[in-house]
Amino acid sequence: MDSNFNGDLPPTYSNQKDSLRAPAISSQEMNLLILSYLQDSGFNHTAFTLNTEASLPLTKPNGPLERGLLIKYLQKGLLYDEIERSVRTDGTIVPYERPLRLLKDVDVQDFSIADASIPQPPPPALIAPMASDRPANAQIIVDPSTQIANSKRKHADSSDEADDDSSASMDTEKANDKYRRTARDVNKVKVRSSNNGPVPTPPKPKFKPGEAPREQMKKLTKAEAIWLEGHMGNVYATAFNPKYSNVSASSGADGILKIWTLPAVGREMKGKTLEVIDCSQLKGPPRKGDGRDITTIAWSSDGEMIMTGAYDGSVWIWTRNGDILMEKRVHKGPVFSVKFNKDGTRALTAGLDKRTIVWDIQTFDIEHQWQYHMGSILDADWLDNDILATAGGDRIIYVFKCGDPEPIKALYGHTREVNQVRWDPSGEYLASGSDDATIRVWKFSKEEPYDRRPQPDADCIRVMRGHEREIGCLIWAPQSNFLDKPLLLSGGMDGHVRLWNAESGELIWKCKHSKNHVFTADFSPDGRMLAVGGADGRITLWQSITGQIQKDWITSNGLYDLRWQAPEGNRIIFGTKNEGLAVIDVSKMPAC
Structure with a gap:
């Protein structure tokens, strides 16, 4: 803070500063700021993971975010904290000799102890597809015993390696895989109606197609x-x-x-x-x-x-x-x-x-x-x-x-x-x-x-x-x-x-x-x-x-x-x- 600052503070400042309300900020807005920072810093994989887990594409910010916006807000927060520390209850000002440093001067809470004032992430059982893609009364149940690797490969799946010789495990190392990305484990989700009724099943097909047993299929010869x-x-x-x-x-x-x-x-x-x-x-x-x-x-x-x-x-x-x-x-x-x-x-x-x-x-x-x-x-x-x-x-x-x-x-x-x-x-x-x-x-x-x-x-x-x-x-x-x-x-x-x-x-x-x-x-x-x-x-x-x-x-x-x-x-x-x-x-x- 500038040591030459001599501005007068309102006489009631000492009584009002504790009652000032902090601007509201939603978790989605916070996630968007973090996502923007990660992308600006080149942490593309981490940004992709945050984007996926937080469902950020479903939000609609008003236009693109300014580059470096998270840093800008942090700097403003430090300036505010510096001003707050410099003003005593009697209104006198004690200027800081140097700018505040983010982690050395700001109190860092021990987040290992849950704070009731900090929103906690929902348990895995509540994380589910968006409501428009399931019945209104659907309840999401997580089967913890079943996890699937969502490694997206158009022409390969590592599980294919366990198939017999008649099954071709498509080459997992080749480049035509338009879905080739780092594998991530996700909970397999089952949908159950909250009234214990069954989820509506897909319609029955109009025709029943023929299906030849695999052992009867004709091998294509040269x-x-x-x-x-x-x-x-x-x-x-x-x-x-x-x-x-x-x-x-x-x-x-x-x-x-x-x-x-x-x-x-x-x-x-x-x-x-x-x-x-x-x-x-x-x-x-x-x-x-x-x-x-x-x-x-x-x-x-x-x-x-x-x-x-x-x-x-x-x-x-x-x-x-x-x-x-x-x-x-x-x-x-x-x-x-x-x-x-x-x-x-x-x-x-x-x-x-x-x-x-x-x-x-x-x-x-x-x-x-x-x-x-x-x-x-x-x-x-x-x-x-x-x-x-x-x-x-x-x-x-x-x-x-x-x-x-x-x-x-x-x-x-x-x-x-x-x-x-x-x-x-x-x-x-x-x-x-x-x-x-x-x-x-x-x-x-x-x-x-x-x-x-x-x-x-x-x-x-x-x-x-x-x-x-x-x-x-x-x-x-x-x-x-x-x-x-x-x-x-x-x-x-x-x-x-x-x-x-x-x-x-x-x-x-x-x-x-x-x-x-x-x-x-x-x-x-x-x-x-x-x-x-x-x-x-x-x-x-x-x-x-x-x-x-x-x-x-x-x-x-x-x-x-x-x-x-x-x-x-x-x-x-x-x-x-x-x-x-x-x-x-x-x-x-x-x-x-």
């Missing part, structure tokens, strides 16, 4: 599928060209994008004679952990460009013939999603660094950039040429519009990380899948100006429950004359697949597909069939409406990605662990 050789290690992403149906692409742990030219439909395929273009992102043989893994790929709608995102944060755009158009390394961490917009004039990239970037394809420069998520961005999808949705570890779904510096929508409701967001073909619905084992469907009016800031759950029309574990994949059925309603397929870490009427929330059918995880699925171009691949190596073709199995195979290793050829729909391409890449001509396969 004679029945064309195995495309060349990748070194796991193949994480596959994609047929939307314009040139005999062209496909694949990428994986070796950091190489391969563009394959298959024979025309109807002609025999021979894997060793196929034309292939290698697009190498790095020179030299791959080294474990060097970050070259290509985690995601996407074609432009005209089929002339393909984009890749890698674990080292790099983003590349190539021509269909393998020429480099763009090479950027802007992201500070793995890239989990790359997508072209509908007309191919823009492309988005998003990933671990919480940033969503939109690129101008004419100049290959950054056109827009947002950083509103408080956790990693796990998925993103375009609605049209201007509007996109993102989702991630903070449990929030943001909708952005190019040209608007702020989100035009923020959708709340999920209680755990959101793994998938997908717009339906009509653009009317947005589906999201989460670690909370639910699927939410959000409705958007085509006439809506997209400038309304909704309240939580304001646009959520359906919450579909039934999966027992995290949602691993979401796929919309294509628009076709065969289908008269919006169908949504979900696959979970519980090994189940479920087909829903997204408009009504009706469960059409469900089936136990894999022993462990379902990571990938795709509809045929006409929507009549769907293919599903699991971590145990099973590939199944179903009739989409009835759920009846048409073909069922088992491979030696688990599947990472699976895509159906369009528009013919005769072929399916899939990438696996270790075995690489394969193409099946479903029109030539005998039925089960």
